[in-house]
Every structure is written in C-alpha cells, then in structure tokens.
Amino acid sequence: MKLIRTFLISILALLFFNFTTKQDNKPTVFMVGDSTVKNGKGDGSGGLWGWGDYIGQFLDTTKVMIENHALGGTSSRTFQDKGLWNTVLNQLKKGDYVLIQFGHNDDGPINDTLRARGTIKGIGNETQEIDNMLTKKHEIVHSYGWYIQKIVREAKSKGAIPIVCSPTPRNDWKNGKVPRNDTSYGLWAKQVADKEKVTFINLNDKMALKMEKLGEQNVTGTYFYKKDHTHTSAKGAVLSASVIINQLKESNNSLKNYILQDPKIILPAKKKIYLIGDSTMANNNDVNAVGWGVTFPAYCDTTRIEIINKARGGRSSRTFDHEGLWNEVKNQLQPGNFVLIQFGHNDAGAIDKEKFRGSLKGTGDEIQEVILADGSKEIVHTFGWYMTKFIREAKEKGAIPIVLSQTPRNEWPNDKVERRADTYGKWSREIADKEKVFYIDLNEIVALKYEVSGKEKVKIFFPKDHTHTGQDGANFNALTVAESIKKLKDCGLKDYIEVKL
Template sequence: MPLHPALRRLLHAVLILLAIASVHAQPLPAAVNTDPARAQVTLPEPANPALPSLILIGDSTVRNGRDDGQGKGAAGQWGWGNPVAAWFDPAKVNVVNRAVGGLSSRTYITSGHWERTLAFVRRGDIVVMQFGHNDAGAVNDTSRARGTIRGIGDESEEIDNLLTHRHETVHTYGWYLRKFVADIRAKGATPVICSPIPHKQWDAAGHAKRDRDTYGGWAAAVAQAEHVGFIDLNEGIARRYDALGHDAVVQLFPQTTPDEHTHTNWAGAVLNAQVVVEGMKALGDPRIAAWLKPRAPVNPQPPVREDDRPVVDARSVRAEAPRDASLPTLYLVGDSTVKSGGVNGAIGWGERTAPYFDARRINVVNAAIGGRSSRTYFTEGRWDKVRDQLKRGDVVLIQFGHNDGGRIGDPAMKNRASAQGTGAETVEDTRPDGTKEQVHSFGWYMARYVADAKAKGATVVLVSPVPHRDRWEEGRDFATFADWDREVAEANGALFMDLTLLVADGYRRIGAAKVDTLFADARTHTNAAGAEFNAERVVAGLKALPGNPLGAYFADRALAAQ
C-alpha cells in the first residue's frame, strides 16, 4: 500500500534529522601524535570556563614533551609557553598551552589536535601560533611525514601517507597558517602569528642567525596578508642573543646536551617568554593589557615536580576498628597526608593524633589511605565501611584535596581527579577497564560524606588540606578547596577547620629553615616531627570549633597544651 504523500514527506524529514544528529553525535577523533618517537601527551584545557582564554599552539619550542622539564627541573628542556603564564592574571584569563612537540603546522591539524583545540576556542579568546621548526621535514616518509610545501602559495601535493596509510593533500606552510587564521576568526576569536624562535647558531660575523628568507619571513608575510597580529620572535630573540653574547646564550640551552641548538632550558624559555609578552603588548590589544598582572614576575621558577603519591595497595594497609565499641569514636578520613605509614619516612598527622585523646573515653580510628581523593575514597567503597560503623556520638574528620586536582581523563591523574566546585555537574571519565564513570564535583563527594554521617548521628568536621612545603610563605595554598569545604560545611550542617592556615601560621612562627626539617620528601609528606607538628595544629583547631564537640575527650597532654 503506497504511503500518503504527507506521511512520506514527514518520514523523509525525520530521516534527514536523524542523519544530521548522527553526524553531530560523532565524537572528535582521538588526538594522535604522528611522531612515534614521542609519548602521547594529554593537553590542558581552560581552567575556568567563565574566563576568556589565551590559547597557545605550536611545537616543542612552545611546549616541550609533557611540559615538565623531563624531571630535570630548570636544567631540562622547556618551551616558552610554560613561563609565559606567569605574566598573566589567572583570575582574568586562562593561559592554555596546547602546543605539541614533534608536530608541524600540517600535522598539528592532521593528528586531530587542532580540531580538539578549536573546540575550546570561544568568542573573545586570543590564539597565538608558532610553527616552522618541523615544517622543513620530509613530506612523506615512514618516520614522521610532517613536512609542508615550502612557501605561502596555494600549491599542493597528493600523497599516500607512508606513516598514516591514508591519502592526503599536502599544502604549503602558508596555507596551513591561513587555515588556522580562518578557523579562529570563524569562532569569533583573534589569531596572532609568531615567527619561529631562532636556533643556537651564529653567522660569519658572530651574530645570531636570523630566518628572514624562509619560515620567519613566510610567517610575517601571511600575517601581513591576513591582517593579523604578528610577533617576530625570530628577530626579537636574536637581538637578545646578540646583546648577551655567545657564552651567555650557550647557558640558555641544556648543558647536559651541548649540541642542542633548538630547545632551551628554563632560563632560555623565560627569556623567550619575555619577548613574547613584549610582542603581545606591542599589538595594542586592550584585552592583553587587562589580562597582564600589574607587575611582571621576578625570576619565575619552573613548576615544582610533584612528589610521587602512589595509589597505596589497600591489601598492604592494616584496617583499624574501634577498640571499645561502647565508646564514641573519632574517625579520621583522608589521604597520605593523614596516614602514610612510614613509607619512605613519611608520617601523616593522623598517625600522631591519638595520644591527644583519652583512650578510656574515646576511640581514635585512622581510616585514611594514601593516593585517594574525595572521589576514589567513595568509589572504592572505603566510605561505606566507615559509614557502616558510625553511631550516634561519633565524630568524623575528613581531609581531601591533595589528589583531587588535575584534569579528569588525564592518565597521569590515575582516575582520581574530581570535578571542580560544589555543584551537581558531572564529567564522564573512562576507567582503565574501559567502563565509564560519572565524576562528581569535590563538593558533591564532601556533601555526601556529611549527609551519610549525620544520618547516623555523627558530627562531621571538614578539614582543608595541609599546605605544601613550598606554598605556605607566599599566597594561599589550597584556597579553592578550603572555600569548597567551608561552603559544603555551612550548607549541610557540618563544622569546618581551616587546617591549611593553621599549619601555615605555625610554619611562619618557626621559619623556613625549621619547616624544611619537617618533610620526608620535596613538598608534600611530613616526617615524624612534621606529623607531630601538624597534629598539634589539628588539636588546636578542634578545640576552637563551635561547641568544642571533642572537649570531653582530650587527654591530659592535650589539656596541658592549651
């Protein structure tokens, strides 16, 4: 039986809509680094979606490897995209360095990195690009296949890519720059082109070699033709090199590899970042002026390499239980800064807290475990075990934050990062076994702990994280986590202890030299003396809580410390 014409038209329209939806529902292709000699990288995303972003794209001279100096600190290889962030106010702009080592203007696009980066670009953003160092490679080979056709014209070459095994149309260096410009403008953002930084090379007259005739000149020509901002890093940095002289310039490159002529060490990256900022100021864009800090940073330092915080095997940890079930119990919940167990000399403050309480009147159970975040303590079922033991009159201290930072989906975070804030939003994460997890905000997990404990008649104290060894003198360590803890406590009827400030104030009283003796590693875990110091701050904070809920249970030692 033939369909009625109106019904046929309706079905046709539905099929079209379904087809469109299917196309838009396709996930972005996985970002693939076409340089097999380099590890897959996880790139940062805008930290605060409410702010505009300064997005950087390019090669390893902008972001080298995993952007960590290869574990060598200032002596390692660094791109200028890391230190340049120190010039900008993070409360006004996100600086998002999405450059990838080993890629050219062509392979940044064909690898999928540009499509993924473009998804973050919004109206009002500025995107700074610097390519050229890898564009001179072979157009087609089995190792990198990253070269572009020389020049800025519209020439192209059809190839069957020997590396990707795909047919590809390869364009000129200028064509790819123009594509970046067009894509950025289509998103309502502003493109800025940089010429490549110079190599550690000198001409016959002893001056730093310039690149005016190839990629440096081509980048300038595209910028002029497209009427976009241009920063001549090649010339600006070369002038700095000429002023410094040969011997001083050599010190701006890794000394462990004397023949390195492309990648700078941290000092070289800082110098390059200074030239980048000078060039951005010269563009005359009022947004840049508004985003910059009032004062330029003085001697910016490379980010401190995070201490190793392995996810402790629960089978190696002895589970604690209340000694006397007839007594109330103080439960301590948290990470390795609460309980480290002496591994590599590290002791958490929770391991030095029990002596401050009268064992005849209260149990103290340290249920913390290293490597956990507010998220993983919950998803592993550890909170369920604590909750099931709770009874009316118990008190629970909860301290998380050290393992909650980072980007969800970054393998380096070991599937433990929580979403930022205190809201109900979720972010999907893929576990190592391929299953999906809806990750909640830090505040959501903390609020869940509060609700569960209060339902059992227990009192909850949310505790902000102990500060890092290198963050107590300047600024405020863990400010956002403290704010989120306080917000959750006030909204859900819990108590809040700002242990971050209590410990930092104590550190200020004893001075940096003494503080350094309290740590078992570079910046995170305390030794026995540090654990004792922090435990004293915890007890002082407990005594200052409204209603002093543990006042009846302190031992003579704690009372003597009043």
C-alpha cells in the first residue's frame, strides 16, 4: 500500500508539474496604452470601458493569457517615466505579444504643473531638456515616435511580438464624417511600425469607417456618451476590439491563430431600477395623465440601467401590497437593484368602503379589520407600516430603496402650491430616516419650482385634472427626480443619471 500511495503521489505531482509548465508556456497578450485601452480600474466606472477590457473575449484564453497594463492619463512618455513599461518588460518572454496604443495624451504640454505628459511631435530624434515642473526632476523629452520605437525594440529584444495601433477615433463629427489622425499620431504610429517591420493596426481609420456606417445618431449614446467624446461605452469598447481582431485576421501576425471563430461577447449586465407608486408615476395609457416614471428613462443611461415601471394607477401603499403587486416586484429583486417608492395620493381614501384603498394615518402599529365588498376580511395598517414593509423587504433582497414624497397637485391655497407636508410627506420622511434609506422630498422640491414657474405655466402641465400631469408635466417632474437623485450623497444610482446640475 505504501508503494502504491508513493506511486500515486508521484503521478499527481507529475501531472501538476506538466499543467503548470503548460500554463507558464502559454503566451501572454500584454496591452500598454492610455484610458481608451483601460479606463480607470477597468471596472466600467461611469459606464466607460477600454478596448483592452474586451479583446480577451475574442481570443482563446485556454491558449493565451491576457494582461491589460494600460493606464488612463498616460502618454507614450509618462507610461515609461512612471515605470509602467518596465513592469511589463520584466515579465516578457519569447512568444508573448504586446499591443501598443498611445497618442491621445501625447499632444498635451511637455512641461507644466498639471500633467507634463506631452511629447515632441513626429518620429525624429529631436529632444527637449526640461526641469519638470510636476515631478521636480531634470528630464530629456523625446518625440512620440522615439518612445513608441523604444517600446517596440525592447519588446523584440525579449523575443516578444509587438503590435502597434493608431489611437482610437474621437466621437467628433464634421459633415457626417469622423476626423482621422492620419497626419499626426496615426501616421507616426504607422511609420514606426513600418520602420521596425512589425504589425500595424489602423484602428483610427477602420473604427471611424464603422462609426460612419452606423451614423452619428446611432453612435452617440450607444458606443460613446454625449458627455464624453473620447472614451467608449462597453459597446464602443467591443467595437474597437473587433476592429483590431479583424485587422489581425488580415495580417500575417501569429496572434490571429488564437482568435475564436465564434466569440461569445458578454456585456455588463444592466442594473435594474424598479418604480412603485400610483398614477402620478405610472404609465396610464392616457396622453393627459402621464406619470413621471414614463419619461424618467430619458434622464438615465439606459445602456447601463433598465427602468422597470411597476407603478399602477389608483393604488395606495395598502392596495399595492394587498393586491400582490409588491410581491411581484419583490420576487424579481436582485442585489444591487434600486427601488423608487412613492405613495400618498390615494392613501387618504376611504378605508372600509368604496375603493377600499385608504391606509391608516401615521407611521404607528395601529390596525383596523375591514370587511371588503366580497365579504373577505383585511387587516389594514398605517401608511408608515406599508412603507416600512416595502423598504425592509427590498433591503432583505439586497436592493437599495429610495423613498420619495408624492408629487404636488395643481392647487394653490393662498397663492402657494399645496404641500401636505404635515401628513404623507412627513410620514415618508420619518420612515426613510428610521430605516436609514435615501429620501427625496419631491413634494417640496416640485412645489417650489412650480411657484417659480407661476400658475399659468403650471396649468399647462395639468391638462386633465389637478392631480395628473400631461407629457410636459411628466417631463418636468422626471427631470426633477433625476436632479434630486444626482444630489444624493453616497447614492450609487446618481452615476447612471444623465443631467447637468
């Protein structure tokens, strides 16, 4: 038995050795560049991604490893000055690949107190001697081409295979065309690649052609954001990566041997935002009664979040729970989802007759047994009890509740918009504070804005009655909600809101 055990241990050790050796022998695809290759930490913060975060999905990662060493804000010069290139160089082994893309930041000042990252234009041997105002070091600055050539030559000295890319195009348009950089950094990148006899990927021109085929309206807001003409969304990063892959397929570079025939591209899952409330939030299929939840997506980054409007006309906090509408939402909740909760308009209704939708006033634990129209019994709780239930059960699912007070009606006692600040707004705030969740006093914020706009303008917002807004009023309220979320401290949802304050 001892001999058998020793034999088995030897076999396992040999298998492990062979496995780790194979792993070590796998070539690595290294990427060096700026934020268009890796934005931030590469986690999609702000919805921005670099193509280096997605190119691995096009490659057979059972045969190659992927390491994205790009850093936002760097130029071909500062990437090396900061020691980032040496980190890659020290790891390189024969057969590895190095994808190189710089240029976006090389056009900055050569010497200043802010970034000091610019390079001399061109590919020549000119130099500029400076006392760097930022680093406080004496420095000799070279041309863009000199720095790219240095990376290429040092990679080749390790037996690695450099691939030079021209910088991604910016989402700038002139007469339906995307400007190229084929007389500057794109040209100089190609010249260095040709001189060193390495693969050149004309990412700038080929991606610009793809963008032009899609058209400006389809590109902006999908592949790039309106707020940023340089950095891509996840879809834009995939587009950039696909251009590189297609160019590699047409090259004689051996990296093409690792390209998957049918890659499955996985984009980040959208974060879900659920809206629960009444007709002032809901889609009522009525042009004269449009809830703000209908127009709210216009102020959100819907490439990253999905707005699911579960608000229902005529509902109070009580009936939304009693009819099973809350359970329907609750059962769909996932960790990280958001739930926007707004009730109050219908909670003041009759408790034990007619629509049977009123809740008990306040935030206490009082109850009232009610006989419904069909003869069944219902235990009715306070408004605050129902709101607490929604909040706690959402949190149990890992979701993040945001409580809003109800929208104000178009009523002007004493020339001031009616508030109900001493009832449902007050109770909404009390529950939000007690449960330590985000709160937006929508009632007060909108009322103040109405008073600034004046009665005549606000009257246009209410084409049907004094409670329900039309399209213009819904837009007004939705924008107010978006602005209010944007102001919430430490609320992750504000990163998905697209309004300027």
